[in-house]
Amino acid sequence: MGTESLAVLSFVAFSLSELRHTLSLSLASDTASPIALFSRIRSAFHCIDFGKFISHSAMADSSSAAVSARGPITHVIFDMDGLLIDTEKFYTEVQEIILARYNKTFDWSLKAKMMGKKAIEAAKVFVEETGISDSLSAEQFLVEREEMLQKLFPTNELMPGASRLVKHLHTKGVPICVATGSHRRHFQLKTQPHGEVFSLMHHIVLGDDPEVKQGKPAPDGFLAAAKRFEGGPVDPSKILVFEDAPSGVLAAKNAGMSVVMVPDPRLDKSFLDAADQVLNSLLDFNPSDWGLPPFEDSGN
Numbered sequence: 001m002g003t004e005s006l007a008v009l010s011f012v013a014f015s016l017s018e019l020r021h022t023l024s025l026s027l028a029s030d031t032a033s034p035i036a037l038f039s040r041i042r043s044a045f046h047c048i049d050f051g052k053f054i055s056h057s058a059m060a061d062s063s064s065a066a067v068s069a070r071g072p073i074t075h076v077i078f079d080m081d082g083l084l085i086d087t088e089k090f091y092t093e094v095q096e097i098i099l100a101r102y103n104k105t106f107d108w109s110l111k112a113k114m115m116g117k118k119a120i121e122a123a124k125v126f127v128e129e130t131g132i133s134d135s136l137s138a139e140q141f142l143v144e145r146e147e148m149l150q151k152l153f154p155t156n157e158l159m160p161g162a163s164r165l166v167k168h169l170h171t172k173g174v175p176i177c178v179a180t181g182s183h184r185r186h187f188q189l190k191t192q193p194h195g196e197v198f199s200l201m202h203h204i205v206l207g208d209d210p211e212v213k214q215g216k217p218a219p220d221g222f223l224a225a226a227k228r229f230e231g232g233p234v235d236p237s238k239i240l241v242f243e244d245a246p247s248g249v250l251a252a253k254n255a256g257m258s259v260v261m262v263p264d265p266r267l268d269k270s271f272l273d274a275a276d277q278v279l280n281s282l283l284d285f286n287p288s289d290w291g292l293p294p295f296e297d298s299g300n
């Protein structure tokens with residue numbers, strides 16, 4: 001049997017065991033109704049990391065080949081909204097309220113086009129795609145949503161696994177930073193409750209940084225972030241980006257970097273294809289997949 005067939009077989013066996021493991025965990029957690037059961041089976045299938053196929057194929061030859069297919073990674077860049085903190089839900093909430101005034105509804109296909117972008121770029125998408133630009137300009141939309149957002153932002157929480165991963169990489173001496181579409185004023189409101197986690201970042205690149213001429217999916221923010229590491233610019237092929245947004249995943253790829261996507265489950269699955277690895281949660285990240293130091297705890 002050829003190396004490729006072995007790789008395919010090993011991937012299938014691995015995926016089935018991962019699926020069985022996830023299902024057994026889900027089913028053990030409580031008694032499930034048929035609908036809950038169906039949705040768990042669906043999300044268990046979603047949890048299969050098809051990106052692992054790459055490393056499993058490579059592993060058929062040697063384990064160091066597996067790392068070289070994806071790394072070795074020396075530096076990590078984190079997206080912020082929807083990845084480290086759960087602020088995307090606030091944008092959704094406020095945009096739903098504004099659209100309701102025009103008897104329109106906000107959906108995830110529009111959300112996918114807005115998330116990760118600079119405020120004004122996302123605002124233009126919002127008024128144009130919804131057909132309300134004659135009544136509300138992008139600038140007016142930003143003013144309308146501001147008061148609501150300012151109240152909501154400081155109440156945000158860290159995403160599951162964010163604190164553990166940031167602290168782990170920092171403790172192991174892996175240089176880490178943030179590259180976000182958020183501008184400075186919003187960044188300050190959003191990070192107020194999480195000083196400890198954000199203080200571990202080597203630097204932060206904001207959406208209104210003079211070097212970030214264009215927001216995601218342009219690579220500007222990630223390239224500026226690569227430059228500002230100690231001894232930078234760091235070779236993009238040595239950088240791993242964590243993202244939740246389709247525009248952010250494309251920005252990382254446009255910068256020549258590897259990207260782990262942790263998408264909201266409501267995002268259309270077609271947006272996952274561009275990522276090198278897709279995870280349900282940061283808690284599922286295995287640093288060894290990328291040649292990074294392994295966790296020493298069990299993750300609970």
Ligand SMILES: O=P(O)(O)OC[C@@H](O)CO
Nearest residue numbers: 080081115116180181182
């Ligand atoms: O780049 P992030 O941190 O996701 O921020 C974008 C934000 O302004 C909302 O989508």
Ligand SMILES: [Mg+2]
Nearest residue numbers: 079081082245
């Ligand atoms: Mg994001």
